[in-house]
Amino acid sequence: xxxxxxxxxxxxxxxxxxxxxxxxxxxxxxxxxxxxxxxxxxxxxxxxxxxxxxxxxxxxxxxxxxxxxxxxxxxxxxxxxxxxxxxxxxxxxxxxxxxxxxxxxxxxxxxxx
Amino acid sequence: xxxxxxxxxxxxxxxxxxxxxxxxxxxxxxxxxxxxxxxxxxxxxxxxxxxxxxxxxxxxxxxxxxxxxxxxxxxxxxxxxxxxxxxxxxxxxxxxxxxxxxxxxxxxxxxxxxx
Numbered sequence: 001x002x003x004x005x006x007x008x009x010x011x012x013x014x015x016x017x018x019x020x021x022x023x024x025x026x027x028x029x030x031x032x033x034x035x036x037x038x039x040x041x042x043x044x045x046x047x048x049x050x051x052x053x054x055x056x057x058x059x060x061x062x063x064x065x066x067x068x069x070x071x072x073x074x075x076x077x078x079x080x081x082x083x084x085x086x087x088x089x090x091x092x093x094x095x096x097x098x099x100x101x102x103x104x105x106x107x108x109x110x111x112x113x
Numbered sequence: 114x115x116x117x118x119x120x121x122x123x124x125x126x127x128x129x130x131x132x133x134x135x136x137x138x139x140x141x142x143x144x145x146x147x148x149x150x151x152x153x154x155x156x157x158x159x160x161x162x163x164x165x166x167x168x169x170x171x172x173x174x175x176x177x178x179x180x181x182x183x184x185x186x187x188x189x190x191x192x193x194x195x196x197x198x199x200x201x202x203x204x205x206x207x208x209x210x211x212x213x214x215x216x217x218x219x220x221x222x223x224x225x226x227x228x
Contacts, residue, residue, distance in 0.1 A: 033216065042115070043203065043219040088156065092215065099215055100146055100169055101205075103156035 006089060006104040014112050019076045021107040023089030024069075030099060032065060032072050035088045037106070043088070046074075081113045116140065117206050117220035125226045131192040134223045138185055138206030144168070145187040146207070146217060147179055151200040162187055163209075194227045201225075 007022045025032070031050045035043040049056045049065045049072065056063045062075040076083055086108045090101035116139035124132055138145050147159040149172075158171035162181035173179075176194075181187045191198060201224050205217040 031215070035219070040201070040224075042221040043205075045115070045216055045218055048216050090156075090217075099207075100158040100161055100171060101148075101217060102158065103148075105155050 006087070006107045008107060009105070010108045010110070012110040012112065013079055015079060015081055017079055019079050019083070019109055019111070021074045021087050021089075021109070023072045023074070023104055025072075025089075025091040025093075025102070025104075026070065027091075027093050029067075029091045029093050031092045032063075033090045033092065033101065034061075034063060034072075034074050035090060036085045037088065038085045046087075076109075079109075079111045081111050083109060084111045085109060115218040115220065117204060117218055119202075119204050119220035119223050121223060122221065123224050123226075125228065126194060127228055128194055128196060130194050130227075131190065132194065132225065134189040134191070134202050134204075134225075136187045136189070136204030136206075136220055138187070138204075139218055142206035142208055142218075143185065144207045144209060144215075145181055145185070146205040147173075147187070147189050148203040148205065148219075149200050150203060150222075151197075156203075159189070191225070196227050199225055199227045 033048045034046040060077045065072045086106040088106045090103045092099045118137045120135045143164045146161045150156045159173040161168045179189045201222045203222045205219045207215045207217045
């Protein structure tokens with residue numbers, strides 16, 4: 001079953017506004033990764049946050065991780081039309097010896113110019 | 114460009130047929146993962162290879178198999194295809210089999226359509 005669940009499923013904002021997406025997961029993790037996917041295309045790696053980190057920044061992206069609540073959030077500041085895409089969180093959990101990613105269903109972000 | 118390549122980009126075939134999808138990982142990456150993305154199941158992990166050996170299996174059907182060759186490229190074989198196998202198939206690669214901060218980089222995917 002999908003371990004990560006994103007919230008909201010869809011988000012529509014005006015260009016220049018901030019977009020916040022949330023993700024929950026169910027088991028212990030080693031790290032959590034966020035990806036962007038433009039319609040039907042490949043997954044672009046955005047950022048990785050380790051289980052011992054609480055916050056990480058990359059350009060206009062800010063990711064937080066709360067392991068006590070098993071949740072993460074992705075904030076995109078000053079959004080642009082080019083940010084329109086689906087965003088997925090993917091958790092890499094310990095214990096399986098493989099570190100495969102378990103994906104949520106994604107948040108579809110629409111940025112209106 | 115992630116550095117991971119996949120061929121072909123598109124594949125259209127009939128039910129009952131067999132196809133092979135190919136993936137070349139980023140230079141230096143030893144680990145290859147295969148994922149399937151479908152409308153109803155979302156993104157699901159299928160199988161992982163590390164330096165030529167199978168490391169983990171996920172929701173992979175018995176009709177599907179994979180291998181990783183000495184040059185580290187990987188192939189995913191899908192046989193006795195059914196309509197429900199239509200999906201986007203992604204390959205991802207990472208440096209190691211598992212690490213605390215092991216980022217996975219995805220290829221552009223192969224879109225399989227089974228008619």
